[in-house]
Amino acid sequence: MSETSVAGAVTANAVTALGVTKRFPGVVANEDVTFEVRVGEVHALLGENGAGKTTLSNILTGLYRPDEGHLLIADREIIFESPKAAIDAGIGMVHQHFRLIPTFTVTENIILGTQPPSRRLLLDTKSAEARIVELAKQFAMPVDPRAKIWQLSVGEQQRVEILKVLYRDAQVLIMDEPTAVLTPPEAESLVRTLRSMASQGRSVIFISHKLGEVASIADRITVLRDGRSVATVEAWGSSRESLAELMVGREVTSVIRQGIGALPGAATVLSVDSLSALGDRGRPALTDVSLQVKAGEILGIAGVAGNGQRELVEVLAGLRPRTSGSIDIDGEAMERTDARHPIRMGVAYVPQDRLGTGLAPDLSIAENLILKRYRRPPISRAPFLRPSVIASEADRLMTQFDVRAPSAETPTRRLSGGNVQKVLLAREMSGAPKVLVVSSPTQGLDVGAVATVHQLLLDAAAKGVGVLLVSEDLDEVMALSDRIAVMYEGKVLACIDASEADISRIGMLMGGADLVEGQGF
C-alpha cells in the first residue's frame, strides 16, 4: 500500500460515485452526483446546508440506497443493502454528532457491533484494548481505552470515533463537519491525524461548509450545490472567493467590520458583575462572570460550545436564575429573574434555537412579530388585539428586514433559516432595545443569509444598541466584534480588543490555556 500512498501519483480510486441520484417525496436530494476519491487522498465535499452533503454521506454509508447511479469501491461496483454492508466494504463514518455511548468505556464503544476474532462466549476486552492502544499509537491519537466516554473532552471523543472506524479496518473515512466542535489546536491535531491516515494509504472524505478549512485540509474539493456536483477542483490554488461562487452560484460579498465600535463617552448599556449560575444538571456553569457592553458596541463571546455561553445568555434573558452577581441594564439593576422583566428593561434576545425557543413555529409571521408587544397599545386595546395594526406592523417590519415569504400569514415553520432569523431580529429590534443578546445567529444559514444577518447586527450597533454576540464560529466573532471575551469552563478568561486579537491566542484561550507555548488543554 505504501507505494500508492501519494495522492495524485496513482490511478486507483478508493471511492467513485457516478451519476448518483436520490429522490425523496417532493425533493431531489442528490442529482447526478459524480466524483472520485483517490487512494491516499483527503477529499472534501463542500456545500451549503441543503446542498445534499448529508444525503450523499448516507448513501455512501449504506443508510440510503440511490435511485440511480453507481457506487464503486476500489473500482468495483457495489450496492449496499445496509449500513453493515458499507462497514464490511471498508467505509467508516464519523458523524458530526458523535455516535458514542457516554456510559460505556472507550473500548466498549469501539468493539460494539464487531465480531471477536475468537468465538468466545464472554467479552474479551483485554485483547481489544491492546489493539486500540496499538492503533492509537500508529495514528498519533493518544486515548485511554478504559476511560468512560463522558470523562473525555470533545476532541478525545472524536479520536474515539476515528479509532472506531480504524478498528474496523476501514480504508475510507468519512468525516461530517469534524471541526465544528473543536478548538483550533484540537482541529490542528485532527488535521495531522487525517494527513497521517492519508499517507498510510487510507482515504478521507471530509464534509464541510467552511471554505477556509476545506482549502487548507483537502487535496481536492468537490463542490455540491442544490444536490448536484458542480465541480471538482484542486485545493491547491483555489481561492476562497472562487469556491464561494461555486457553492452559492453567484458572487458573494462578506461583511467585515473595522474600527467602528462604541463612540467615546458612550454609556454602558449592559454591565454584568461577578455573575454565577448553575447548569441544567445543578452544577456550576457560570462562575464570577463580569462583562460590560457600551452603546453601539459589539462584544463577541468566543468559546467551544458548552463552556457557559448558553447559561450566560439564558440568565440575561431571564430564563435561568442566577446564584449570585448583578446585571445592570443602562444603569438600572435587573432585580427579578423572569422572562418578562428583561424585555421590559430593554433586553432583546435571539436564541440559538431560533424556531423552538425564539419563535412559535405554527403561528404566522405577523403573530410572531408582535409576540413581545401585544400587551400594550398600539397592538392591543384593553383585552383585544387590533388586527389592522398587527397587519400593517407586519408589513412594515417585513419590508424593513427583507423577510421573504408568501404572506404575513405564513406560519414561521415554513420559512428558510435565513428568513426565520430575519423575523426574529425584526421582532427583537422592533421593541427598541438597549441591549441585543444573540446566540449563534448564523449557525446553519447559507452564505447569502449569513451576510444579511451580519449586516443587521451591524445596523443594530450603528443605532446605538449594545450587542452581545455569542458564537462558536470564531471567524464570525473576529469579523464582527469590537471586543472579544473568551469563555472557558464558565469563566471569562480574557477580554481582548478586536484590533489586538489574533486567532492563535484566542484558540489557546478557548482550550483554557493562556499563551503558554505548546501547552495542552
Next chain:
Amino acid sequence: MNDNLFIVVFAAAIYYGTPLVYAALGEILAERSGVINLGVEGMILLGAVGGCWVATTVDGPAGIVLPLAVIVSMLFAAAGALIHAFLTITLRVNQIISGLALTIFAGVAGVSSYLAGLWDLGRAPIANQFGRMDLFGWGDLPVLGPILFNQTLLTYLSWLLVVLTSIYIFRTRWGLQLRAVGESPQTADSVGVAVQRSRYLHVLVGGAFAGIAGACFSLSILPTWQNGMTLGQGWIALALVIFGFWRPDLMLVGAYLFGGLSSLRYTLQARGVEIPQLFLDSLPYVMTIVVLVVVSNTAARRQLGAPAALGKPYEREER
C-alpha cells in the same frame, strides 16, 4: 418447619419474592433494550392462567405436567408481550399507553379472567403443584437450610436465571449490544446492531419471564386460579427494576425485601401479632410509592443507570 420467627419471615420473603424476581428480571431485559413495559401485571396474569389451565386439564406425573405448564405460562405471557412489542417497536405507539393497555386488556377484567371462566378454572386447588423440596440436600443446615434450601424448584431456577442474566448483560457481546440499544439506538444502528430485532427479542423474553412469575402464583403460591390473583405484584416488579438500578443482583435483594413485606400478613398474623390487616396489606404498595418518589426526586436519576433511550421509539432518521 422451624419455629423461629426470623427464619419464618426470611423463608417467606424468598418464597413470596420469587415471582417478583422473575417479573422484574424480565422487565430489566426489556428496559435495558429501551422498552418500558407497564404490562407486567397483565402478563403475569396471562402466565398464571395459562399454567393453571395446563395443570388442571392435563393428567400425568408432575415431572411432565409442571414443566409443560411453565412453558405454556411463558408462551401466554410472551404473546401479551408480542402485542406490546408490535405496538411500540413497529408502530411506535407511546410505550406507557401501550403497556397500560396491555395490563387492562390482559388483567382482572380482561382476557385472563375470561379464559379462566371459559376453562372453568379455580374450582379446587390443582393436583400437580410446585412444592417445597430440598434439592441440594442442604435443608438441614442451621438457619440457612430452612431459609434458602427449603424452597420450590421455581426459586432455585430463579437464582440460576439471575446469575445467567447478569453474565449475559454485563459480560457478553450480546449484552453489550443490548445495553447499547437501550442507551443509544442510533449508535447501535450505526455500527450494524439490529435495533428492532434486539428490542423485540428482549421484550418477548422479558414477557416469558413474567409468565414464569404467573406460574409461581397459580402453580405454587395459591395454587389455583383466582381472578386478579397477583394483587398488583406486577407494579411492584416495575418499581423493583428501578430499585435495583436495572441490575439483576440488586433487584434480587429488593425482590426479597418486598416479598418479605408481602408475606408479613401471613407470617405475623399466624403467630398472633396484633397489627391491623389493612396496614400489613398496604405495606408493599406504600414501599413501592416511596421507592418511586425517592428515585424520581433525586437529581441523580440519570446516574442511577436508567437506559438513556428508555421509553423512546427508534426510527432511522429520514432526511
